[in-house]
Amino acid sequence: MTDSSETGSYPSSWKKAPFIKNSFVRWLIIVGGAIYLAAALGTMNIDLERVKEGLPRAQRFLDSFFPPNFSDNRGVLWEGIAESIWMAIISTVAGIALSIPIGLGAARNLAPAWVYLFCRGVIAASRTFPEIILAIFAVKLFGFGPFAGFIALSLGTIGFYAKLLAEDIENSSASQAEAVKATGANWFQWINYSIQPQVMPRMIGLSIYRLDINFRESAVVGIVGGGGIGATLNTSFSRYEFDTAAAILIIIILIVMSMEYTSSFFRKWVQ
Amino acid sequence: MLQLAELTKKYNTGELALKGVTLEIPKGQVLALIGPSGAGKSTLIRCVNRLVQPTSGSVVLKGTELTKLSSSALRKARRRMGMIFQEYALVERLTVMENVLSGRLGYVGFWRSYFRKFPRADIQEAYRLLDRVGLKHMADKRADELSGGQRQRVGICRALIQNPDLLLVDEPTASLDPKTSRQIMRLIQELCSERGLTAIINIHDVFLAQMFSQRVVGLELGSVVYDGKPDGLTPEVLTRIYGEEDWSATIKSTDEDDDDEEEF
Amino acid sequence: MPAITNNGIETWRLRTSKEQWIRWVCWLIGLAVIMYAWQMISEKTVWFFVTDAPTQAADIGSRMVPPKWSYMDKLWKPVWDTINIATIGTIIAMVIAVPVAFATARNTTPNIVVRTIGLFIIVSSRSVNSLIWALILVFILGPGVLAGTIAIGLRSIGFCAKLIYESIEEIDHTQVEAIEATGASGPQKMIFGILPQVLPTIAGVGIYRWDINIRESTILGLVGAGGIGLQLNGSLNTLAWTQVSLILIVILITVFISEWVSAKVRGAII
Numbered sequence: 079m080t081d082s083s084e085t086g087s088y089p090s091s092w093k094k095a096p097f098i099k100n101s102f103v104r105w106l107i108i109v110g111g112a113i114y115l116a117a118a119l120g121t122m123n124i125d126l127e128r129v130k131e132g133l134p135r136a137q138r139f140l141d142s143f144f145p146p147n148f149s150d151n152r153g154v155l156w157e158g159i160a161e162s163i164w165m166a167i168i169s170t171v172a173g174i175a176l177s178i179p180i181g182l183g184a185a186r187n188l189a190p191a192w193v194y195l196f197c198r199g200v201i202a203a204s205r206t207f208p209e210i211i212l213a214i215f216a217v218k219l220f221g222f223g224p225f226a227g228f229i230a231l232s233l234g235t236i237g238f239y240a241k242l243l244a245e246d247i248e249n250s251s252a253s254q255a256e257a258v259k260a261t262g263a264n265w266f267q268w269i270n271y272s273i274q275p276q277v278m279p280r281m282i283g284l285s286i287y288r289l290d291i292n293f294r295e296s297a298v299v300g301i302v303g304g305g306g307i308g309a310t311l312n313t314s315f316s317r318y319e320f321d322t323a324a325a326i327l328i329i330i331i332l333i334v335m336s337m338e339y340t341s342s343f344f345r346k347w348v349q
Numbered sequence: 350m351l352q353l354a355e356l357t358k359k360y361n362t363g364e365l366a367l368k369g370v371t372l373e374i375p376k377g378q379v380l381a382l383i384g385p386s387g388a389g390k391s392t393l394i395r396c397v398n399r400l401v402q403p404t405s406g407s408v409v410l411k412g413t414e415l416t417k418l419s420s421s422a423l424r425k426a427r428r429r430m431g432m433i434f435q436e437y438a439l440v441e442r443l444t445v446m447e448n449v450l451s452g453r454l455g456y457v458g459f460w461r462s463y464f465r466k467f468p469r470a471d472i473q474e475a476y477r478l479l480d481r482v483g484l485k486h487m488a489d490k491r492a493d494e495l496s497g498g499q500r501q502r503v504g505i506c507r508a509l510i511q512n513p514d515l516l517l518v519d520e521p522t523a524s525l526d527p528k529t530s531r532q533i534m535r536l537i538q539e540l541c542s543e544r545g546l547t548a549i550i551n552i553h554d555v556f557l558a559q560m561f562s563q564r565v566v567g568l569e570l571g572s573v574v575y576d577g578k579p580d581g582l583t584p585e586v587l588t589r590i591y592g593e594e595d596w597s598a599t600i601k602s603t604d605e606d607d608d609d610e611e612e613f
Numbered sequence: 614m615p616a617i618t619n620n621g622i623e624t625w626r627l628r629t630s631k632e633q634w635i636r637w638v639c640w641l642i643g644l645a646v647i648m649y650a651w652q653m654i655s656e657k658t659v660w661f662f663v664t665d666a667p668t669q670a671a672d673i674g675s676r677m678v679p680p681k682w683s684y685m686d687k688l689w690k691p692v693w694d695t696i697n698i699a700t701i702g703t704i705i706a707m708v709i710a711v712p713v714a715f716a717t718a719r720n721t722t723p724n725i726v727v728r729t730i731g732l733f734i735i736v737s738s739r740s741v742n743s744l745i746w747a748l749i750l751v752f753i754l755g756p757g758v759l760a761g762t763i764a765i766g767l768r769s770i771g772f773c774a775k776l777i778y779e780s781i782e783e784i785d786h787t788q789v790e791a792i793e794a795t796g797a798s799g800p801q802k803m804i805f806g807i808l809p810q811v812l813p814t815i816a817g818v819g820i821y822r823w824d825i826n827i828r829e830s831t832i833l834g835l836v837g838a839g840g841i842g843l844q845l846n847g848s849l850n851t852l853a854w855t856q857v858s859l860i861l862i863v864i865l866i867t868v869f870i871s872e873w874v875s876a877k878v879r880g881a882i883i
């Protein structure tokens with residue numbers, strides 16, 4: 079190799095190539111982003127006067143949060159918590175029970191086209207609307223109380239669980255499925271021996287994760303009348319019992335934390 | 350130039366990886382460190398630049414005791430020691446040029462490095478080194494687009510741009526094919542002699558060790574069991590280092606010449 | 614070996630008897646919990662309303678069609694607000710989440726106190742739904758878009774920081790060591806060794822969360838925190854069902870577009 083360092087012709091400056099190579103597109107994105115941000119902030123109508131005058135109010139508000147009041151004067155705190163837990167459990171179970179047939183139907187490698195489209199439609203519909211909107215309608219239909227919350231959370235579970243189940247089945251190994259089919263197994267045996275073992279561990283982990291989500295969501299469906307701890311929380315806010323509200327929030331955080339712990343433990347256990 | 354005295358390392362797990370290693374390496378010497386897996390070769394190299402903190406003993410580089418340095422003094426000392434890694438250890442999502450320039454991090458301030466505003470001399474040197482190893486045209490490629498041999502050459506550039514006194518090389522050829530291995534070893538050897546560098550090279554391949562080094566140290570279970578000329582690696586010595594095996598095919602026969610001259 | 618000897622003949626079985634028993638007991642406990650939960654819920658249910666639901670559904674359904682298309686004029690601004698709440702909320706969240714993630718990851722923060730604080734921030738932000746954050750903030754800041762934006766931001770910090778810190782903990786350590794060996798300082802190690810490895814995750818998480826936030830910001834108006842939920846709430850309260858159906862259609866379209874956009878952007882940068 080000839081050593082060209084003698085010629086000393088090496089460039090002495092270097093710039094990292096920009097992430098977006100086309101400079102027109104790059105500037106379009108930068109300028110467009112800047113204009114959007116300016117427009118968004120400009121139309122936000124942030125009334126700084128009001129925020130400023132709200133600050134002492136915020137101070138008083140935060141003060142009234144402490145100390146949290148766990149004494150549960152009206153006897154509704156623990157009842158609300160219990161209701162939320164039962165609601166979370168039952169809606170997870172019901173949601174998953176509904177998700178299994180829908181998830182199987184929404185897997186392209188298992189289902190005929192019309193079943194596939196129908197199940198995908200159900201999933202998309204359930205995923206689009208937040209649980210809270212489902213809850214509003216459930217309350218209109220079934221009246222106030224945990225039953226409405228149960229329906230809303232179960233429907234929400236379908237969008238989550240059936241979708242992931244279907245994707246997992248679609249990603250499962252086709253050769254294993256073929257091998258079992260080749261033994262002459264019928265459809266149920268085939269699912270049981272080839273698909274189920276492949277998707278089961280992840281699905282168990284996800285069901286615990288969904289239980290966790292459903293518990294957290296149960297705290298908000300109550301705001302629109304769906305029962306559970308959310309109803310208690312909403313009442314304590316509207317009665318200005320902020321110390322009770324603080325207690326509720328702390329309890330929610332603690333329960334979610336312990337669930338997270340359990341679910342990571344479970345996931346390790348089933349791998 | 351580099352003195353190790355009674356260097357000992359005990360890992361938290363209780364593993365005694367180095368048992369009082371004493372070595373004296375003069376300036377400009379290329380030393381090959383051989384030994385079976387788990388003998389403590391990587392540990393020894395890492396104790397020198399303190400990626401691993403030695404338990405006891407001393408490491409003296411050009412009169413400076415390294416084991417007791419404060420963290421800012423250690424950073425200064427590390428600038429003078431280039432390290433080349435087994436799996437290249439390039440930052441894969443950065444470009445080749447950024448990887449090479451990262452060798453200058455010890456010399457430039459944080460904000461300059463953050464905005465990639467390296468001194469002009471550094472950039473020129475980076476291009477010169479990349480040209481020297483035949484990768485100048487690759488400067489703006491991302492590191493994960495390169496082949497193994499190319500990556501290792503970038504790793505060499507990164508170590509050399511530090512302008513080191515000492516090269517620490519940990520199994521530079523372990524993931525490379527036989528031909529590329531030789532090319533890389535030859536490159537390291539040439540660069541060392543061009544710049545008068547001292548080098549410690551960990552290597553599994555006894556044949557390569559004999560071919561490209563002036564001195565071989567054999568390590569077994571954390572202790573030095575051989576220290577001498579490459580020619581002194583007789584089957585008996587290898588058995589002492591590695592255990593019983595038929596060594597006839599491994600050792601460089603005395604009459605074989607280094608006739609492998611092709612370019613890369 | 615899970616085989617039993619039956620009349621001197623070895624028979625293969627999947628599980629040993631003990632395992633089998635444990636499984637049965639677990640199933641039984643699970644079933645009892647479910648029965649009890651159902652019992653608790655149904656006690657509080659007025660079954661008349663439930664059996665009446667189909668007629669109610671038919672009734673509401675018939676009142677919802679056709680959607681009142683002319684109402685669209687009043688929805689453009691709320692839709693714009695909804696998108697802004699999600700976007701600016703996500704930006705705020707990401708700006709805070711990245712440092713929190715670095716402070717929580719084991720390999721970037723050896724200090725256990727700092728790490729615990731980081732974890733605490735993550736958990737408390739994640740446990741509280743954005744609607745509850747909005748409820749609190751509407752009390753503090755007054756109703757409006759600002760409360761909604763901050764609520765989305767607060768809720769998203771934990772989500773983003775959790776995913777980012779997990780990916781920081783999974784980086785390839787030798788790349789960082791190589792940078793360390795050149796004599797780089799701590800911050801330089803971060804910029805050259807760690808950040809390039811986690812940047813794709815950071816971008817991906819931001820886009821993913823933005824998509825979720827569009828969905829969440831459609832409902833914040835229910836507690837007065839701005840966006841299209843305000844109109845939804847108003848229309849529900851006045852039983853203006855034709856407006857409700859239009860709003861639902863608008864939400865549906867917004868969500869579909871945001872999903873499409875986020876998929877495109879993700880495809881472009883990763």
Ligand SMILES: Nc1ncnc2c1ncn2[C@@H]1O[C@H](COP(=O)(O)OP(=O)(O)OP(=O)(O)O)[C@@H](O)[C@H]1O
Nearest residue numbers: 360361362364366385386387388389390391392393
């Ligand atoms: N981080 C660590 N923690 C605990 N023990 C370690 C650590 N690194 C290495 N060891 C132990 O120290 C001993 C020496 O390891 P070292 O990596 O230095 O060997 P080596 O000679 O480089 O082996 P190889 O040729 O396989 O790379 C081994 O027994 C190993 O198990």
Ligand SMILES: [Mg+2]
Nearest residue numbers: 390391392520
């Ligand atoms: Mg090693």
